[in-house]
Amino acid sequence: MRNHEVKARQPLLDETGALREPGWSKSLVQEYDRNKIKAPKFRIKEWDYYLVMNDEFAGAFTLSDDGYIGLQSVSLLNFKEGWEHTETILNPFPMGKFHLPSTSEKGNITYKDRRLHMKFIVSDGKRQILCNFKNFFRGKPFSCKITLEQPKMDTMVIATPWKENKTAFYYNQKINCMPASGTMTFDGKTYEFSKEKDFGTLDWGRGVWTYDNRWYWGSGNTRVNGKSFGFNIGYGFGDTSAASENMLFYDGKAHKLDDVTFHIPKDDYMKPWNFTSSDGRFEMDFVPVLDRAARTSALIILTDQHQVFGRMSGRAVLDDGTVIEVKDLMCFAEDVHNRY
Secondary structure (H helix, E strand, C coil): CCCCECCCCEECECCCCCECCCEEECCCCEECCHHHCCCCHHHEEEEEEEEEECCCEEEEEEEEECCCEEEEEEEEEECCCCEEEEEEEEEECCCCCCCCCCCCCCCCEEEECCCEEEEEEEECCEEEEEEEEEEEECCEEEEEEEEEECCCCCCEEEEEEECCEEEEEEEEEEEEEEEEEEEEEECCEEEEECCCCCEEEEEEEEEECCCEEEEEEEEEEEEECCEEEEEEEEECCCCCCCCCCCEEEECCEEEECCCEEEECCCCCCCCCEEEEECCCCEEEEEEEEEEEEEEEEECCEEEEEEEEEEEEEEEEECCCCCEEEEEEEEEEEEEEEEEC
16 A cells, blocks of 8 residues: 555564565554574664754764765855755775664664764653764765754654665654754854744664665755744655655644655756655745765775755645745755665
């Protein structure tokens, strides 16, 4: 059944290492256990990715264990001045030694080497991002101390299989609309977040992927009529016949969408895009401001990514037919191709 909602609390995987019940849910009702995976350790991918942003700037923070490579990353984006810098540290063959938590709901992550010290701390109703990065850019350090508030609210969770490999799966949670406060500091400038208007998003992922994948993902948060409004859209990853990951969030409640299509200009990511939906509930125009492009090619590893930040305008329709109008909402949409 298309857009099948999983409601029963249960283990994520069965005895063969396959997903028990592909579909979507509003929280992590299916329980991830790394020990139940039936694929080689070097194929397991686990990560926590935070994006904290407002109209003028953003920070992105990744701690990950992707089996035969670890990828720890920090990005600083300045939309007003039109620049960004991403610094990434790679670790060979972590294969579980970072001990990433099996749930997003508890457990802290700490990473430390000679240049980077970063912590993700989870406590009741709050998340903290702490970072000190030596020689981040042009010999200058970057630091941050950011707090995200997480009130009781729905999230987007999807359990996705692959048709061609029964032990491959993707278990993913997106938490939108977390009010953000705190600061980022770089090159003598302090970037300050205000929880009245700024938000953070968590992309929490665990799974085993096939080798070659291309996906599309978009996300944004704002306030409409004094209430939090956010969206998560995406496709292209695995067998999504059971459910899409397209969802609206308004005042803490999730509103499930069907299919959303990204219409990206073939010759230039910085030309205007638009988004259409099969159910007519997400119709948007998108004017790019900044393309965070990155390409890595090394033997069997290829990543080609375009995370495009820009302003979205249009209409979204809630489950009860309420129309949410947005204008110049700063958000992002990405096109990513990975072989690894």
